[in-house]
Each structure stands twice: as C-alpha cells, then as structure tokens.
Amino acid sequence: MNRLIILSIIFITSCNTDSNPDNDPDIVTPHVGIDAPISLSYNIISVYPHDTSAYTQGLELFNGKMYEATGDYENSSLRISNHKTGLIEKKHLMGTSDIFGEGITIFKEKIYQLTWESNVAYLYNISNIDKPIKTFNWPYEGWGITHNNQDLIISDGSANLYFVDPETFKVKSTLSVRDDQGAVNMLNELEYVNGFIFANVYQTNFIVKIDAESGHVVGKITLNGLLQQSDVVPNRTDVLNGIAYDSTSKRFFITGKRWPKMFEIEVK
Numbered sequence: 085m086n087r088l089i090i091l092s093i094i095f096i097t098s099c100n101t102d103s104n105p106d107n108d109p110d111i112v113t114p115h116v117g118i119d120a121p122i123s124l125s126y127n128i129i130s131v132y133p134h135d136t137s138a139y140t141q142g143l144e145l146f147n148g149k150m151y152e153a154t155g156d157y158e159n160s161s162l163r164i165s166n167h168k169t170g171l172i173e174k175k176h177l178m179g180t181s182d183i184f185g186e187g188i189t190i191f192k193e194k195i196y197q198l199t200w201e202s203n204v205a206y207l208y209n210i211s212n213i214d215k216p217i218k219t220f221n222w223p224y225e226g227w228g229i230t231h232n233n234q235d236l237i238i239s240d241g242s243a244n245l246y247f248v249d250p251e252t253f254k255v256k257s258t259l260s261v262r263d264d265q266g267a268v269n270m271l272n273e274l275e276y277v278n279g280f281i282f283a284n285v286y287q288t289n290f291i292v293k294i295d296a297e298s299g300h301v302v303g304k305i306t307l308n309g310l311l312q313q314s315d316v317v318p319n320r321t322d323v324l325n326g327i328a329y330d331s332t333s334k335r336f337f338i339t340g341k342r343w344p345k346m347f348e349i350e351v352k
Contacts, residue, residue: 120264124293124303128310129335130348133170136317138163139341142187142197142228142273143326146210149173150328150337153188153197160185162197162213167337167346176213178206187228187273189236191250196236198226205253220253228274230281232296237281239274243267245281245299261294263301268292275327275336282336284325291327291338305351307338315344 138161142153150167154160160179165172178197179185186198195208197216203223206216224240231237235256236248245259261268261283270286280302281294289310293303307324315321322341329336339346 118262118264118300119302121292121301121304124305125352126305126307126349127352128347128349130168132168132346132348134339134343134346135165135170135172136321136342136344139322140273140326140339140343141185141341142189143328143337143339144188144190145328145330145337146190151188151190151195152326153185155179155185155200155341157181157184160199162188162195162208164213170346174213176215178216186226187239189229189231189274191231191233191236194250196229196250198222198229198238200226222253227286228272228283230274230276232276237274237276237296239271239283241270241272241286243269243271245271245274245294259296259299261292261299261301263292268301273325273327275329277329277331282327282329284327286325287323289324291324310338310347311340311343311345317342 138152138154139156141155144151150165152163158179162176162178163172164174183202184200186200188195188197193210195210197206203221205220205222207218208216227241228239229236236250238246238248243261245261246255247257248255261271272284272286275282279296281296283292283294285292289307291305292301295302320342324340326339327336335348335350337346337348
C-alpha cells in the first residue's frame with residue numbers, strides 16, 4: 085500500500101513538473117526584479133481621416149501605402165489606402181460567417197494575415213491581395229503579428245509572444261511578457277522597431293514597449309483623449325488598435341476600431 089502511494093506521488097509530481105511553463109526550455113521567463121516601465125510622451129504631428137467602417141486589427145506602412153486588416157466576420161478585409169487622404173485604393177473581403185480577420189505583417193514582399201479563432205493564417209503576394217497564395221495552420225487564437233527580419237512574432241491575447249518560422253509557421257520560441265507588476269496580458273496589435281516590440285493592450289489606451297530579448301516592458305505610451313467626444317459614435321466607435329511605423333520619419337501611425345481619424349505621432 086505504501087509503495088502504491090509513493091508511486092502515485094511520484095507520478096503526480098512528474099506531471100505537474102512537465103506542465104509547468106517555467107520548465108519549458110522554449111519559454112524565456114524574465115528575471116525577478118523588473119523595473120517599472122518609463123512613461124513615454126509623444127507629440128501629435130498630423131491627423132488624417134480614417135474609414136469608420138474599418139474594425140482595425142492590423143496596420144502596416146509599406147512603400148508609402150497603408151495596409152490595413154479589419155475584422156468583424158463577413159466584413160473582415162485586407163485593404164490598401166492612401167493614409168493621408170483616407171482613400172481606399174484596394175479592398176479584398178476575406179471574411180465569412182466563420183472567418184474573422186486579425187493582424188497583418190509584411191515580410192519579404194509577402195503579406196501574412198491572421199484570423200481569430202479559425203486556426204488559419206493567409207499568405208498573399210504584395211502585388212496581389214485579391215487571393216491568398218498559401219494558408220498555414222495556427223494552433224492558437226490569432227491577434228497581432230509583426231516580424232524582426234528573421235522570425236514572425238505573433239500574439240494570441242495572452243502574455244505570450246510567439247517567434248515563428250515564416251516558411252513553416254512553426255513556433256520556434258515563446259517570450260513571456262512581464263512588467264514590475266507581473267504578466268502583461270491582452271497583447272494585441274504589434275509593431276517591431278529596432279529591438280523592441282510595441283503592442284496595444286486590448287481594451288485600454290496603452291501601448292507598451294517590450295524588450296524583444298527579455299520580455300520586459302520598458303516603456304508605456306498612454307494615449308487617453310486622442311478622440312474628441314464629437315468623434316465618438318455610441319455603440320459603434322470602439323477601442324484603440326493599430327500601430328504602423330515609418331522608419332524614415334521615425335514616427336508612428338495610430339488609430340482604432342471604427343475610428344474616424346488616424347494620428348501620426350512622434351514618441352519622445
């Protein structure tokens with residue numbers, strides 16, 4: 085009887101150890117004693133019109149054009165626009181009653197587009213957004229996506245960021261994002277800039293700046309009050325979401341779901 089109890093304890097302990105994320109060699113866990121993130125200030129440089137039908141999920145500036153992915157099932161789309169005028173130049177409706185579009189990134193002349201709960205990601209040629217050339221299986225929810233010129237970086241609404249092989253869509257490693265208070269969940273739309281990942285925190289007006297090596301949140305941009313009360317349509321205008329970076333001007337473009345405006349800002 086005692087032997088059975090001992091074997092049971094060993095089995096349970098082994099299972100608990102194997103299921104502990106801290107023991108997973110592919111997860112980079114930040115060190116104890118993380119400094120509080122620095123508050124990052126910003127200046128608004130310009131304000132541009134934005135399509136209020138766009139339930140923005142992903143934003144990317146490429147060769148002077150703004151690429152935007154939107155959600156909301158049948159209304160989900162991939163589109164190209166002139167961000168200064170708000171004019172939509174090309175639009176591909178890719179949603180269905182089952183497909184809810186999510187984030188995008190552009191890597192090596194290809195557009196990668198996530199979907200929310202259907203476990204599929206689409207690949208398009210940059211020259212033709214009318215039809216994907218390939219699909220990938222993605223085992224988690226799809227939220228935001230960016231890249232570091234080597235790996236795709238994907239969020240799933242948790243505190244994890246997944247570094248993914250762009251050829252196979254297989255997870256190579258997982259980064260756990262922390263600040264001085266603990267795990268930072270609800271990481272959504274992403275933008276990689278010079279060794280840091282900028283991420284919208286869903287349902288907030290925060291964008292966090294994450295060290296891509298350690299997972300530490302080193303800075304936070306608070307974007308309260310971008311929209312005026314007159315800009316807000318009750319039960320229609322939704323939360324902040326959408327980060328695009330212009331490497332030439334070193335400025336960000338920020339918008340939200342069904343927002344009437346897009347903001348060009350300079351982060352100090």
